[in-house]
Amino acid sequence: MGINSPLNRKLRMGLVGGGQGSFIGRVHSIAACLDNRAVVTAGALSSNPERSKASAPDYDIDPARAYGSYQEMLDAEAKLPEGERIDFVSVTTPNHTHFEIAKAAVEAGFHVVCDKPMTFDLAQAESLLESVQKSNVVFAVTHNYTGYPLIRQAREMILGGELGEINAIRSQYIQGWLRTSLEAEDQKQAAWRTDPSKSGAAGAFGDIATHAYNLGRYMTGLLPDSVSCSLKSFVEGRRLDDYGTAVIRYENGGLGTVTASQISHGRENDFEIEIDGTKGSLRWRQENPNEMIVRRNGSPHQIYTRDPGGSHMNGSGAAACRLPAGHPEAFFEAFANIYAAVFDAIAKRAEGGPVEKRDTIYPNVFDGVEGMYFIQQCVESNIQNSAWLPLKHEAARR
Ligand SMILES: NC(=O)c1ccc[n+]([C@@H]2O[C@H](COP(=O)([O-])OP(=O)(O)OC[C@H]3O[C@@H](n4cnc5c(N)ncnc54)[C@H](O)[C@@H]3O)[C@@H](O)[C@H]2O)c1
Structure with a gap:
C-alpha cells in the first residue's frame, strides 16, 4: 500500500510562520515530515515578506512558492492544478494571527493544522468552528502532548x-x-x-x-x-x-x-x-x-x-x-503523532465521504473552542x- 493511500503520494504542506529566529514552525515541519508522509512545499514564513523569502531555503522551498504573505500563498496555491497545490496549511504564528489565517485557509478548501491557543478570543474560535463545520476539511489544533x-x-x-x-x-x-x-x-x-x-x-x-x-x-x-x-x-x-x-x-x-x-x-x-x-x-x-x-x-x-x-x-x-522500548521518544514524535492522525483523516477523505470533526484522536476545532x-x-x-x-x-x- 502506498503512503497516504489511496492518494499514494506525500501530502504538500504550506507553512505559515517558522521564519528565521522562530520556534515552533520548524517543529511542525519536522513532525509533519517525520514519517515520510509530507513535504514542505510552500511557505509564508514570516510577517516580514523579505524575511519570509529569505527563510525559504532553510526548508528547501522552491523560490517560486516562497510567498510574501499567507494571503498571497492561499491565492496562488488555490490557482494551481490539484496535482500541484498544497494539501494543508500549518499555522505556526503568534496567537493574534491564527484566526484570519486559519479561516481563510479553511474557506479556500485547505486542511489546517493550527497551533494553540486556537484564536485570540472565544468569539473568533466560535466563528472558526462554524467555518470548519460548513467545510469538508480536516482541522487539528496542536495540543501536542496528547500525542505521547x-x-x-x-x-x-x-x-x-x-x-x-x-x-x-x-x-x-x-x-x-x-x-x-x-x-x-x-x-x-x-x-x-x-x-x-x-x-x-x-x-x-x-x-x-x-x-x-x-x-x-x-x-x-x-x-x-x-x-x-x-x-x-x-x-x-x-x-x-x-x-x-x-x-x-x-x-x-x-x-x-x-x-x-x-x-x-x-x-x-x-x-x-x-x-x-x-x-x-x-x-x-x-x-x-x-x-x-x-x-x-x-x-x-x-x-x-x-x-x-x-x-x-x-x-x-x-x-x-x-x-522499541528504551530508545527515547519525545517531543518530535508526539507532535508527529498528531500529524499522522491528521494525514490518516486526509487520506480517508480522499476515499470520499465526510470528514469526522468531533470524535477524533487528534485535538480538533471543538477542543480549540x-x-x-x-x-x-x-x-x-x-x-x-x-x-x-x-x-x-x-x-x-x-
Ligand atoms: N504546541 C506547542 O507546544 C507550542 C510551542 C510553542 C509555541 N506554540 C504556539 O505557536 C505559535 C508561535 O509561537 P512561537 O514561539 O513559534 O513564536 P515565534 O515568535 O518564535 O515565531 C512566530 C513566527 O511567525 C511569523 N509570523 C508572524 N506573523 C505572521 C504572519 N502574519 N504571516 C506569516 N508569518 C508570521 C514570525 O515572523 C515568526 O517567524 C503561538 O501561537 C504559540 O502559542 C505552541
Whole structure:
C-alpha cells in the first residue's frame, strides 16, 4: 500500500510562520515530515515578506512558492492544478494571527493544522468552528502532548474504567524562563507572549495552562462544570499573568486543578499530570515521557515504560510508538503523532465521504473552542475575585 493511500503520494504542506529566529514552525515541519508522509512545499514564513523569502531555503522551498504573505500563498496555491497545490496549511504564528489565517485557509478548501491557543478570543474560535463545520476539511489544533504514547495508553486505560471513577485531576505546567522581564529586552518569543494585543487576554494561562487543561480533558473525558481562578503577574511591569491556578469542578463531582507558572527558577518544561480514580491513580511527566507510574493501595507501584512490545501496553499506546522500548521518544514524535492522525483523516477523505470533526484522536476545532472558553472564564473569574463561573460549553458535548 502506498503512503497516504489511496492518494499514494506525500501530502504538500504550506507553512505559515517558522521564519528565521522562530520556534515552533520548524517543529511542525519536522513532525509533519517525520514519517515520510509530507513535504514542505510552500511557505509564508514570516510577517516580514523579505524575511519570509529569505527563510525559504532553510526548508528547501522552491523560490517560486516562497510567498510574501499567507494571503498571497492561499491565492496562488488555490490557482494551481490539484496535482500541484498544497494539501494543508500549518499555522505556526503568534496567537493574534491564527484566526484570519486559519479561516481563510479553511474557506479556500485547505486542511489546517493550527497551533494553540486556537484564536485570540472565544468569539473568533466560535466563528472558526462554524467555518470548519460548513467545510469538508480536516482541522487539528496542536495540543501536542496528547500525542505521547503513554498519554494515549493512559487515556485508553481511563476510558476503559481501569482506574475506576475519576475523582481528581492535578495538572501543572511549570516554567521559569520569564522570571525576568525578557520582553523589556525585546526577546522575540517573550515580546508577543506578554503583549495583550498579540497574546490575548491571558499570558501563562493562554500559553501553557491551555495545554494542561486540554490534557486532563483528553485523558479522562470528564465534562467541566465550573471554574474558579486566581492569576498573578509577579514580574514588575508585566501586563499579563505569569502565574495562576484554576480549580475546576467536573460534572461527575470530580475536582481538577490547573497550575501554570513561567516564573519558577530553574524549571524548564515541567508539565505533569496526576489522575486519581477510585481503583487507581497515575502520574506522567513530559520531562520523562517514556515512563508513567500507576499506583493502587496495597500493591507495589507500577512503572509503565513506553514499550510497544510490552504486554502492559494497550492498542492506543502501542500504536503511538515508533521505536522499541528504551530508545527515547519525545517531543518530535508526539507532535508527529498528531500529524499522522491528521494525514490518516486526509487520506480517508480522499476515499470520499465526510470528514469526522468531533470524535477524533487528534485535538480538533471543538477542543480549540474549549481552550478559548477556558481562558476567557479563568480571566473573568480572576477579575471577579476568583468567583465560580460556568465552564460548560456546547463544544465539550461529544
Ligand atoms: N504546541 C506547542 O507546544 C507550542 C510551542 C510553542 C509555541 N506554540 C504556539 O505557536 C505559535 C508561535 O509561537 P512561537 O514561539 O513559534 O513564536 P515565534 O515568535 O518564535 O515565531 C512566530 C513566527 O511567525 C511569523 N509570523 C508572524 N506573523 C505572521 C504572519 N502574519 N504571516 C506569516 N508569518 C508570521 C514570525 O515572523 C515568526 O517567524 C503561538 O501561537 C504559540 O502559542 C505552541
